[in-house]
Structure formats: structure tokens, C-alpha cells
Amino acid sequence: MGYQEVYDSWKADPEGFWMQAAEAIDWDRKPSKALFDDNAPLYEWFKDGMVNTCWNAVDRHVEGGRGAQAALIHDSPITGTKHVITYAELKDRVASLAGALRAKGIDKGDRVIIYMPMVPEALEAMLACARLGAIHSVVFGGFAANELAVRIDDAKPKAIIAASCGLEPGRVVHYKPLLDGAIELAKHKPDFCVLFQREQEVAALIDGRDYDWHAFQAGVEPAECVPVEGDHPAYILYTSGTTGAPKGVVRPTGGHLVALNWTMKNIYNVDPGDVFWAASDVGWVVGHSYICYGPLIHGNTTIVFEGKPIGTPDAGTFWRIIEEHKVKTFFTAPTAFRAVKREDPKGEFLKKYDLSGLGAIYLAGERADPDTIEWTRELTGKPVYDHWWQTETGYTIAGNPVGIEPLPVKLGSPTVAMPGYDVQILDDAGHEVAPGELGAIAIKLPLPPGTLPTLWNAEERFRKSYLNTFPGYYETGDAGMKDEDGYLWIMARTDDVINVAGHRLSTGGMEEVLASHPDVAECAVIGVSDQLKGQMPVGFLCLTSGVNRPHDEITSECVKLVREKIGPVAAFKLAVVVDRLPKTRSGKILRGTMVSIADGKEFKMPATIDDPAILDEIREALQTIGYAK
Ligand code: COA
Ligand code: AMP
Secondary structure (H helix, E strand, O other), X not given: OOHHHHHHHHHHOHHHHHHHHHOOOOXXXXXXXXXXXXXXXXXXXXXXXXXXXXXXXHHHHHHHHHOOOEEEEEEEOOOOEEEEEEHHHHHHHHHHHHHHHHHXXXXXXXXXXXXXXXXXXXXXXXXXXXXXXXXXXXOOOOOOHHHHHHHXXXXXXXXXXXXXXXXXXXXXXXXXXXXXXXXXXXXXXXXXXXXXOEOOEOOOOOOOOEEEHHHHHOOOOOOOOOOEEOOOEEEEEEEOOOOOOOEEXXXXXXXXXXHHHHHHHHOOOOOOOOEEEEOOOOOOHHHHHHHHHHHHHOOOEEEEEOOOOOOOOOOOHHXXXXXXXXXXXXXXXXXXXXXXXXXXOOOOOHHHOOOOOOOEEEEOOOOOOHHHHHHHHHHHOOOEEEOEOOOOOOOOOEEOOOOOOOOOOOOOOOEEEOOXXXXXXXXXXXXXXXXXXXXXXXXXXXXXXXXXXXXXXXXXXXXXXXXXXXXXXXXXXXEEEEOXXXXXXXXXXXXXXXXXXXXXXXXXXXXXXXXOOOOEEEEEEEEEEEOOOEEEEEEEEEEOOOOOOOHHHHHHHHHHHHHHHOOHHHOOOEEEXXXXXOEEOOXXXXXXXXXXXXXXXXOOOOOOEOOOHHHHHHHHHHHXXXXXX
């Protein structure tokens, strides 16, 4: 069957399609049906099945004869170490950690926050939680204590598992003070913390609260897998929304297993035993789905990469790893290739390596610009596939179903909707627009298995953020179009979310931080185009009247404040002082117009603008920092 037949077969019989896909999963009790719609528009999948994620990702492969196969390869150019862990070893390590967690009172449904860098122990912590039916929430290491505290207060974890440090080029990221600071800031206090001590930094433990990773496991009974209901949350992953309060995306266990497993062959074209590499971070959804769960559920070998595309040690790192570990499918964000291209435009490093085992390269996380795709394709001689998805969905909404049938690539389009997704482009009134016309991208409900059923502790926010605008649809927050061939084109966000180096960030969140500066009366943050990172945040500050300090002092304090409160990952480095912000007559800040000015794009004067002269002031301010040329 080709793509169209597969897509049509899903559309004709979604229930049959997903029940068949569910056959590839080991259930402790098979679900009687796939979709449960009694609570529509909130939907659930495989709810009456019983299943365990860790069993499917680890134990069953050992039972099935893959015990000696590498489950994960840790390659850390930043520390100069490599380490292979087989499925059999992974099972023992995870069962031991799970046993220790259980001995300290962690049970099904308890939350556990994981704050770790790219080490195998991060995946082991995730899997140990899954083994017990505990709900993990991984927090990206680039977030500051305050962001961690917000997540602690929302998820209310019984335990936090952390490492002593992360490693960025030229800098040790001291996790322990961040962890202690976050616990201090948070209202909720975890019962205990487990610390994985790294060679590069041994953190001081707090007696009675903190346990050493190894000592904690000594002498405990390994834990077996605990079956959970199909709709039991596997994890919560916080992602940026319009405000500073992150959204806790809930991932349901059964659908997650079924859907991820389906994508491994049909989208990424790997067979069990093949090596799959997603160069991302476990703190992001790509890391959850394609460093940890997807490849392991499918019996692949996954690569845990602790490094950067450039500088660790050079722009040949990607190629070295692909050759050395025989990577069949490689997945990263376009920004990573932009970084490699900037450093090594002619691909001199690539010449040293043999990429013959590589099948294809996949890009996601932000819009893949045609230049980057073409450069990568020409240099490597490999197909480069863009695909579009979100933390909320956990896997591809639109992509190229290479394992079914590779479709022709149209540069700038992530290709077509995957089975499970009825993607439509809607106008403001919720009517589908004609092919080629721009509109809001929405997905007809129900969303497929594995996608978010709700937000953690925030059903109302879930409805408001995703379901209320277009009744009967999920609002993606992206705008774009569909062409005559059904190819989708993802053009921009419709909310205040920006994408910096493939990292999803909230301008609203940054504004909240800036507004807390005593000299700032009003502010706006926009995402301007950046050649390397796709977008970069720029802050506009209106000062409190009477403030008479040098502007560069205030802007650098603001830059420091965002780094302290949100974290280095916000990449907030540019701020300017302006007298006023451009607004509509009803007081809405015209951020879109400001972005157009910054990017030097033509724009239509908003009909409702209060005072057009302010736009010239904005242009002048942007020119002082090198934009709006
Ligand atoms: N822990 C602590 N700090 C982190 C971090 C982590 N896990 N990840 C990033 N940071 C820090 C960086 O050190 C940097 O700090 P600095 O301001 O002191 O330099 C800051 O956050 C911004 O990071 P980033 O935007 O990633 O920029 P960079 O200059 O370090 O690297 C790229 C640029 C393009 C090489 C890098 O962004 C990259 O590899 N991107 C791949 C994208 C990706 O994996 N996306 C995930 C979704 S698929
Ligand atoms: P995240 O939840 O971090 O994965 O970010 C999801 C958002 O990133 C989407 O809503 C899009 O705005 C953007 N995005 C992800 N992948 C793509 C892509 N292939 N093309 C365009 N935008 C993308």
C-alpha cells in the first residue's frame, strides 16, 4: 500500500487502524477497543487495556533475544567518553533504580521530576518511573531554578532525580545549587532527592533529603514492571504557552506506545536492531519520543549524545558519530545544520567520514528553511525530510512517510498529514479555506493515540488553549496553508511562542520577567529572524517615569534577569529602551508589526494603530542593535 491507501484506510476505519497498530505492543490486558469518546471533546485511547511502558521498551526485547544488542550508546565528545549499554544491562539497571525508588515510597501515579543532562542515567530514571507507573516530568537542564520551581509546584513530585552537573562547552552547569534553589523557592517540597554524581563535579548532599544514586540502590530488590491502565499518564512535559506559566502536557501510556512504535518504521524507516539517533535533549519532546521511548519500544539502538554540532570538538562530530555507530536514521533541528554550515560550508569535515550506512536525515522543531535543506542534501547526498509536530502531539503531524512510500519533497513543506491527523486550514470563522490560502492550522478531533488528552491539573486551560476557538477541532497554534496536492506549509505561530535554536519559548514569559525589573514600566518581547537560531528574542523596555540611569545599565540588568529567572536557553541577549510601544486603539501591542520592521519586511499599516509615528521610533531603536536595516 502507498501513502494514500494507508491514509484512506485510517480515515475509513480509525478504530481498525489503531487496533491493528496496537498488536505490536505487549499488553497485560488487551484493550477492548481503541477510542473512548464518552467524554468528548476529551478523548481517550486504549483506556481499558493494561500495559507497562518499560516492559515494552526494555524487558520484552531481552525476552525476545535482543539482550546482547546495544540499547543505548552514550557518546559524549564533551567529556571524551563513550559507553554502550545493552538491553540486558539496561533492564538490570532500570529494575534496580526502580526497586530503590519503590523502597523509598514511589508508587504508581506518584510524580518524579528528573533534572539531568544527556547521560544514560537520565533515560534510566525515565524508564524506572515508567516501570513503577510513576509519572515523570523531565526538566531541561538549561532552565533556571525558578522554572524548575514552577514545575515542582505544578507537578508536586514526591522525588526529584538530578545529576550533580551538566556540561556546556567551556562551562560546568552546577545543577545542585539550581536544584536546592528551586526547592527553596517552591511551595511544594519533595520527600527526597536522588543525586547522580558526575566525575566533573561532586555535589554536597543534604542529610536526610538527598541520596547518592549508587548508595541508594545498594541491596534493594529490583522492581518488576507494574501494569497500568491505557490512559494512565506516562509523563508530564512542560512546554511554553502564551504566559509564563508552562503547560503540563500529559502523555497517555497506551497511545504513546502504539503511536511511537508505528512511527519508527512508517516514518523513520528503521527496523528493530537499526541505530537511530536524535540529536536533541531529553528535556524536550524530541528527546522523550526519539532519544528514549520510540527507538527502545521498537527495539532499536538509540544514541545519547552529549555535545553540540560544532565545537565539540568540531563541525565533523555529527558525521563521526554517524559513521562510528552506524546510524541509519538521523534526526535533529535545522539550527544544528545551520551551525555546521556556518563553520564548515564546504563540508571539509564530512570528507573524512563514510556515511554510506545512513539512510536519511529528518528535521523538526522549527521551520526548515530551504537553503539549509538543500545544503544538507547536496553535501551528504542523503534525502532530507522535514516533519512538523509539537510537544502536544509527541510525534509527527505532517511528514514524509518514508517507510510506506517516500513522497516527493517540496522544499519548505513538511509534506503531508500522517494517518490519525485530519489537518485543515481554517479562517477566523472556522471554515476551511481554499488550497493555497493562509489560515489557522487545526486538526479535526479526535487527535490520534498518544497525543495530549489534557493538561496536567488544568483541564480548563486545555479547553481554552486548544479546543474552544474552533469547536470540534484542536487548534495547533500554527498558521499556514495546504496546497492542491495536500502538502502542508507551516508559516508562523499564531500566539506568543517563539522558536530559538529549535527551543520553544514564550515571549509572554520573558515579558513577565522584564516587567519585574523595578525600572521597567512596560515591555514587549518579540522574536526576530536570526540566521543561525531561526528566531532570537528582542526586548523593548519603556522605563518608569523619573528613572534616569544609563540605558545600557538597565538593559544589561534585564538580560541578566531573564538568564537568572528563565535560564540561558532563553538566549535573551538583546534589549532596547523605547519611549512608547506601538499599540492598537484598544491597547493591544502590535508585536507582529514590530517583527516585520525588525526583519525588514514590508507590512500593512494596521488600520487600528493608535499612533503610526511610534513605528519610526521602533525602527530607530532596532537599528541601534543591528536590525531593521
Ligand atoms: N544546560 C545548560 N545550559 C544550556 C543547555 C543545557 N542543557 N543547553 C543550552 N544551554 C545554554 C547554552 O550554553 C547557551 O548559553 P550561553 O548563553 O552561555 O552561551 C544558551 O543556553 C543558549 O543555547 P543555544 O540557543 O542552544 O545556543 P548555543 O550557542 O549553545 O548553540 C546550536 C547553538 C545551534 C549549536 C545549538 O542550539 C544546537 O545544537 N541546537 C540543536 C537544536 C536542538 O537540539 N533542538 C532541540 C529540539 S529538536
Ligand atoms: P515544540 O513543542 O517545542 O516541538 O514546538 C512546536 C512548534 O515548533 C510547532 O507548533 C511549530 O511552531 C514549530 N515547528 C516544529 N516543527 C516544525 C516544522 N517542521 N516546520 C515548521 N515549524 C515547526
